[in-house]
Amino acid sequence: MIDYRRRIIDNTLDELQPHLRALSIHGPKGVGKTATAMRRAASVIDLSLPAQREIVAADPSILTRLPGPVLVDEWQRLPEMWDHVRRAVDAGSPPGHFIVAGSSAPRGAVIHSGAGRIVPMRMRPLSIAERGIETPTMSLAALLDGNRDLGGSTALRLTDYVEEITASGFPAIRGLPSRVRRAELDAYLDNVVQREFPEQGYPVRRPAVLRAWLAAYAAATSTTTVYSKILDAATAGLANKPARGTTLAYRDALSSLWLLDAIPPWIPSRNHLDRLGQSPKHQLADPALAARLLGLDTAALLRAEQGSTELSAGTILGALFEHLAALSIHTYAEAAEARVGHLRTRNNDHEVDLIVQHADGRVVGIEVKLADRVEDADTRHLRWLHDRIGKDLIDAVVIYAGERAYRRRDGVAVVPLALFGP
Template sequence: MEWNLLYFGAGESSILECEYPLKWNAAARKGEAKMIQHGSLKPRGYRPRISDQLLRELLDTFCAVEVAGTMWCGKTWTSLSFGESETRVGRPNVRRIVEADPETALVGARPHVIDEWQDVPALWDAVRDAVDSGELAHGSLLLTGSSTPTKDQVGHSGAGRIAKLRMRTMSLAETGESSGAVSLAGLFQGSFEPHLVQQGLRPLAQIICRGGWPALLNADDAAAPRYLDAYFDAIFDVSMAKRGFSGGDARRVALALARTVGTSAKLETIGTDAFGEETATASASKRASRYVEAFKALYMIEEVPGWDAPVRSKSRLRVKPKRYFADPSLAANLLQVTPERLLVDGQLFGVLFEALCMHDLMVYASALPQAQAQPVRYYRDSDGLEVDAIIELRDGRWAGIEIKLGENGVESGFAALDRLRRKIARNPAARNPEPAFMAVLVGAGEFARYDAGADAYVVPLTALGA
């Protein structure tokens, strides 16, 4: 747990002491963005997050907001940056008091932060009751959680009372490793300017193995494996054990997921890989399913659903979701790869680069004004066409994005996007909208540019922002 204390201490860590500009937001760069009002508990050296604006909006709308995400992604610091008082439920002496009387955790100046509320699940119902009482003003309570309690531990879902903000590890725009010169929101609005980027592969290999963990921003390459080992020790030996799972089996299932990251591998495939060929298919599938659901509840993995243009299409439900880890470094650590190995294993590099891109796209897309609850999907059909990422907004606008490690894959990316465009337009009666834009997201690249022949953009990941 010392890693957690290192990051969430009272700002002593030098890696977070510098002011950090809002480089990722086009409106902010032009001085048009609203200033975000923070609280008195804002940690010294806090780096603004893309989710800050959305959190501010939720606090202005709801009496209570839960900030949820995998442990160590920065939930506590972000929540404290808006807070005026706090209760740290994770501390043993505090937990004993709150277990005896959950309402004591709600006492304090508003907004009041309740950190790691899931350690005392009865707190959820206490917050729900406080909201229902009508005595709380908007933005009164901020809960942070790194896991979802089982249904039998809480009496109410919180729907309509407690808003939820999904937080992820830092994107490249937040760490400062993307210029944010190409705004995802701007592309939806038809705004784009070409930029010289000149991005190579080696820094991307290092980023994949280090991840977007706030505590590792200025750490050397040797620190990342130790940090991620500690993360998995906490997940497998503590969090999963609390839920009644075997830590050893959890590691095996996680490794099987890492081997199939970014795919829609069947649960029986995951189970057979984890538990051995001799395990019966049905048994392997059932065992794997339990672990996968637990990992989802701990926000360690995230599923990306399928997409089809007609909003009522049944194929949206038929296409199996792809699975990614909360941060690409988790898959890299489980597979025991280093930046040097990625540079000589192009296939594995490509798989983990896709995971990095999907991670950042989910961060950026979640901040779009018309973002859906699951803003990023993928496309696959019976003709063998697959497009890596589809971003669809509530107003019907959508974009198709292909992911390629280098410029040598751009033409095939263009071809897939063109096939998708033609398929969507094939049935005029369906009245499917034209894409707002198409793009190929690349790792190594010289320019962020528009290709008129393909009617698509080419954008290095280190130039993309919200």
């Protein structure tokens, strides 16, 4: 493929795909699932094409006759294909034979879970490390293994990170001129409302209300705002508000399209902590979508940071910076076979933005700060976490927008986002 940028998931695929009879690569449209899968496929069934849907629907056995690996792309366009692949695996298809790519099945489609047969792998928009804007000097995998070494510096500053927020991690969009990017992101969102929702079995009777709900969700980025408040923000002034079930359908449809990437609450594997909050932290698939829904380009976000608008630093720009960090860390963590959550006590006394949990239950605590320096107040929740869980805290990190990676006297690592990698 021309101009293919190798992805972090490629390392996992190199290791696992030859040994798995079937795997699925799922994620929102435009993240590069097809481009990545096609580099590994000997045969491709593209179910976005009506002619190919007709052929395979008439003769599913073609799946086992084609030379492998066989890529079944956009499988949700013919949901029964999932079960055809599962049955082929049960019948003894060879290792490495099937790669399935696409979204979730439409509402109402009855399919087997694929558990034990089709191994799922999530693909997200480009992480900071995958964008090629800097060479990381700190590895999350090394941190999880107990390596405390760090160093390095970067010339990237706040303006560069704001550009990365608005440029998006969608490979086909981020390299475009800024005005074209905005048009593409608008078209992406319009396509979600007008086409993707109906195709998933969720007819949209009032597109303007759905678009307002999406904007309200974007405004709640990196918070645990309850859905009822998001609905209230989206429908302020409307006498005829949508029913709660309608807005839950919005959430379900967006989840099936992989456009929500909420951070779940961290549940400790050992009984160190109690009275932890159970609400997810809201994030869309890409911070650029959130910024576009809010009508914020690079210049507007920088004005907000300077305090010349109602959007102050520490609110929407800080939330989007955290979103950019979380998008990246999700990708790094999955490559390291780790999980990502967040910690918030029920009385809101303490919170840690991201908790990366090793398979053995130990964790790395990460705070994300939109600042070019880190003060004692910025590490207090990480120090509290260390006091509570002791040796189960592998390391504590503050990700920031400054120049150098270093370790503070209290032991907390301070790392520019651009230098934090897989």
